[in-house]
Amino acid sequence: MWSRASPRFADRTDAGRRLVPLVRHLRGPELVVLGLPRGGVPVAFEVARALDAPLDVVVVRKLGFPFHAELAMGAIGEGGSEVLDEALVAFEGTTEQQVREVERREREALDERVRRLRSAREPLDLTGRTALLVDDGIATGATVRVACRAARVRGAIRVVVASPVAPTGVADVLIEADEVVVLHMPLHFAAVGHWYRDFTAVSDREVAALLGLP
Structure with missing residues (x-):
């Protein structure tokens, strides 16, 4: 699923809010939203809040x-x-x-x-649940593919990937996902940061705050 949305986002908060309508169909008690630290977490935070879903992370490098x-x-x-x-x-x-x-x-x-x-709490249990993986953008897809596998290891029975921006044909690369949702797929992708007016780096402290950690 994808949308021909306006190609630029003000920042990650804006991107998350604009992504919500494309994933609203996933709302339900079985849903867990997983942000990819660090940049994906502010986007995931907006999605989780709108869908009234718990928010966690899946750490990848x-x-x-x-x-x-x-x-x-x-x-x-x-x-x-x-x-x-x-x-x-x-x-x-x-x-x-x-x-x-x-x-x-x-x-x-x-x-x-x-x-x-993870110092302040254990990872959320994904057993039998739908994991909605959210990043601020997808380039090669390598980190998102690993995140999908990590979610499966944690027990997720359905894995959905959502991103504000990704290259055309990204769904063909993300073979580990059951569904891929992208707001904007430009023909000439360049880099993720190109599609944001504010792409300031996110700190671990900001990630912890969004997760409600001390």
């Missing part, structure tokens, strides 16, 4: 190439979930040792973020 960190070769998530684009890794000539070093470093960062965000 992008695996960037050693000499081009912004280009994702894969991602890792809670519970040992991992996605690796082996064809792209081979094309870039990245060695297995380099991949493992990136994985080690990002796993340490992921574990630290999990400790900060």
Whole structure:
């Protein structure tokens, strides 16, 4: 499902509010909204509030190439979930040792973020529930695919991905999702931040506040 919405969002709060009509059909007692820290959480907060659903996070980390960190070769998530684009890794000539070093470093960062965000409460139980995964935008889809797998590990029986913006054809990439909802799919995607007037980085403190953590 997608909409030909206005292509620019004021900020993540605006994006979340404008995403709500496309996911309102999911409202119900079985729904849990999961934001992808950090940028996806403000978007997810607006969705959860509008749908009167509990809000939690699913922690993931992008695996960037050693000499081009912004280009994702894969991602890792809670519970040992991992996605690796082996064809792209081979094309870039990245060695297995380099991949493992990136994985080690990002796993340490992921574990630290999990400790900060999980210190005050346990993850919400997803057993038998619908997990609505929300991010502020989807580029390659690697982190969202890992998030889908992590939600399944936590017991979700249905996984829906929702995003304000993503490239055309993103649903074909997100094979782990039962449904993909995107507000705007530009033909020329560029980068997620291009579609926001305010794309200021979100801090862990802001994420904790939105989750109601001390």
